[in-house]
Amino acid sequence: MKVTAKEVKHIANLSRLTVPDSEMEKFTEQFNQILNYADILQKLDTKGIEPTPYVLPISNVLREDIAVEGVSHEEALSNAPDVQNGGFKVPRVIE
Amino acid sequence: MDLYKSAAHELHEKLIKKEISSVELTENIYKRIDQVDGDVKAYVTLDKENALAQASKVDKMIAAGETIAPLAGIPGAIKDNISTKGLRTTCSSKMLENFVPIYDAHVIQKLRADETIFLGKTNMDEFAMGSTTETSYFPTTHNPWNLERVPGGSSGGSAAAIVAGEAIWALGSDTGGSIRQPASFTGCVGIKPTYGRVSRYGCVAFASSLDQIGPITRDVTDAATVLNTICGVCTMDSTSLNEEVPDFTKALKTDVKGLRIGVPKEYYAAGLDPKVDGVLKKALADYEAMGAEIVDISLPHTEYAVITYYIIAPAEASANLARFDGVRYGYRNMKATSAPEMTTASRTEGFGDEVKRRIMLGTYVLSSGYYDAYYLKAMQVRTLIRQDFENAFEQCDVLLTPTSPVVAYPIDGKMDPLAIYLLDVCTIPVNLAGLPGISIPAGFVDGMPVGMQLIGKVLDEETVLRAAYAFEQSHEYHKVMAPLGGK
Numbered sequence: 099m100k101v102t103a104k105e106v107k108h109i110a111n112l113s114r115l116t117v118p119d120s121e122m123e124k125f126t127e128q129f130n131q132i133l134n135y136a137d138i139l140q141k142l143d144t145k146g147i148e149p150t151p152y153v154l155p156i157s158n159v160l161r162e163d164i165a166v167e168g169v170s171h172e173e174a175l176s177n178a179p180d181v182q183n184g185g186f187k188v189p190r191v192i193e
Numbered sequence: 194m195d196l197y198k199s200a201a202h203e204l205h206e207k208l209i210k211k212e213i214s215s216v217e218l219t220e221n222i223y224k225r226i227d228q229v230d231g232d233v234k235a236y237v238t239l240d241k242e243n244a245l246a247q248a249s250k251v252d253k254m255i256a257a258g259e260t261i262a263p264l265a266g267i268p269g270a271i272k273d274n275i276s277t278k279g280l281r282t283t284c285s286s287k288m289l290e291n292f293v294p295i296y297d298a299h300v301i302q303k304l305r306a307d308e309t310i311f312l313g314k315t316n317m318d319e320f321a322m323g324s325t326t327e328t329s330y331f332p333t334t335h336n337p338w339n340l341e342r343v344p345g346g347s348s349g350g351s352a353a354a355i356v357a358g359e360a361i362w363a364l365g366s367d368t369g370g371s372i373r374q375p376a377s378f379t380g381c382v383g384i385k386p387t388y389g390r391v392s393r394y395g396c397v398a399f400a401s402s403l404d405q406i407g408p409i410t411r412d413v414t415d416a417a418t419v420l421n422t423i424c425g426v427c428t429m430d431s432t433s434l435n436e437e438v439p440d441f442t443k444a445l446k447t448d449v450k451g452l453r454i455g456v457p458k459e460y461y462a463a464g465l466d467p468k469v470d471g472v473l474k475k476a477l478a479d480y481e482a483m484g485a486e487i488v489d490i491s492l493p494h495t496e497y498a499v500i501t502y503y504i505i506a507p508a509e510a511s512a513n514l515a516r517f518d519g520v521r522y523g524y525r526n527m528k529a530t531s532a533p534e535m536t537t538a539s540r541t542e543g544f545g546d547e548v549k550r551r552i553m554l555g556t557y558v559l560s561s562g563y564y565d566a567y568y569l570k571a572m573q574v575r576t577l578i579r580q581d582f583e584n585a586f587e588q589c590d591v592l593l594t595p596t597s598p599v600v601a602y603p604i605d606g607k608m609d610p611l612a613i614y615l616l617d618v619c620t621i622p623v624n625l626a627g628l629p630g631i632s633i634p635a636g637f638v639d640g641m642p643v644g645m646q647l648i649g650k651v652l653d654e655e656t657v658l659r660a661a662y663a664f665e666q667s668h669e670y671h672k673v674m675a676p677l678g679g680k
Contacts (some may be wrong), residue, residue, distance in 0.1 A: 135611060177521070185272065
């Protein structure tokens with residue numbers, strides 16, 4: 099087994115997710131199934147091979163520094179779950 | 194008149210000859226949607242009022258003698274991960290159930306400029322993660338050829354809408370096969386353009402190095418027509434290519450004499466349904482009879498493609514979906530008493546299982562201690578997969594493969610995630626290498642459509658379209674409508 103339920107819990111926390119105890123066994127099993135399958139990659143010697151993060155030769159795209167119309171305040175807030183005084187309202191961040 | 198059975202290029206002729214009006218056409222399609230979407234469930238949201246207003250506008254343009262674009266006044270459907278200003282865009286997720294975009298995707302801006310019509314937004318696997326539409330927060334879409342079967346995915350709603358007569362053309366998005374596989378399962382045409390051909394601006398990001406928007410249509414001519422409109426560089430997507438966009442309809446020729454068609458043996462291996470194999474062998478024989486040259490090819494790293502994808506795509510997804518924190522938009526748990534608790538509760542309740550699984554897998558392969566073994570390794574294998582294709586295209590002009598090793602399977606949720614992932618073997622390598630690929634109908638197995646995939650060189654959609662068109666025009670598969678239980 100690659101990962102235990104305890105590690106899955108840790109990964110869930112890093113992902114800002116909770117896996118309920120009732121589903122932990124199934125989740126851990128499916129997780130391991132995929133990671134075990136990933137072992138086939140170890141058959142390949144990839145020493146010295148350049149990684150491909152993007153298939154295109156990507157470079158910075160620049161434009162003239164000209165002010166353009168942006169998103170309005172009202173539009174930016176239009177999908178917010180909670181708003182106060184023209185800002186996004188969230189529960190307390192610091193105790 | 195059953196206008197819903199027609200292709201966009203046929204309807205365009207009827208519109209400019211004033212044989213029909215756009216309002217009449219649009220109403221005809223909504224009538225069809227009323228009639229069949231209770232069974233098919235292709236749509237998440239309809240926008241009838243705006244669609245009919247737009248149709249009326251186009252009718253006035255035609256009456257005034259204005260020249261109209263090929264898609265003007267022709268109703269289409271948009272996958273629900275493509276931003277439409279003012280029209281709910283859910284990604285078939287509870288997370289975005291009430292999300293109304295404040296801007297249009299680049300492709301939508303271009304289609305609007307051509308005065309086309311948007312009927313509504315189509316169902317998909319949640320955040321495009323899945324191959325069946327079963328991971329949708331909304332009801333699963335049903336395959337119009339057999340309502341007990343999946344339509345494929347993730348663009349299953351768009352593909353089902355086309356073959357059920359619920360849209361004339363549609364947009365999908367393709368990260369690992371999400372346009373081509375549902376096109377194959379439902380018997381229509383779907384093309385994933387070269388990575389960068391179409392701007393991703395406004396397409397809700399899943400895996401940014403792989404995502405690409407493309408058309409799903411009734412025939413190859415319509416695919417070329419939609420491509421003509423949506424391709425092109427955009428200042429809001431730094432990965433969109435500043436390359437001249439040809440008139441793709443000019444590539445539609447029935448002559449394939451001397452065309453070298455590569456047959457990669459790894460795609461015809463174990464796991465391929467023998468009946469699907471039979472359909473493809475017949476297609477190859479047809480091409481040979483038309484004067485094409487068949488070349489045996491090997492793409493030796495094919496067996497590593499699925500896992501390479503299922504490391505890279507979740508890694509990118511875990512970063513992209515970090516934006517859903519319950520603060521600025523999307524679902525929020527209103528009971529949480531602290532901000533961190535609110536974010537975790539909102540994500541846990543807002544995302545479905547498949548999305549959670551992929552976010553966690555991505556988080557794992559990027560985490561310290563595992564990055565080199567999984568993510569870096571996968572990016573290196575991606576290089577080998579790319580090189581396989583580069584070598585292959587020294588010997589041939591286009592590759593012919595199955596789109597999927599199987600036909601559409603039953604809606605029963607019985608397969609485990611890995612078994613479903615492994616069925617993406619024919620489409621995934623194309624995304625990893627950034628190549629253009631099309632799926633077109635090639636025949637039937639047990640009453641279900643079989644798709645064949647044609648893969649081209651970078652930016653060579655024209656050869657792909659030409660090969661597809663030649664096959665299509667010598668067969669009748671694109672003219673057969675799905676039975677839909679007799680409706």
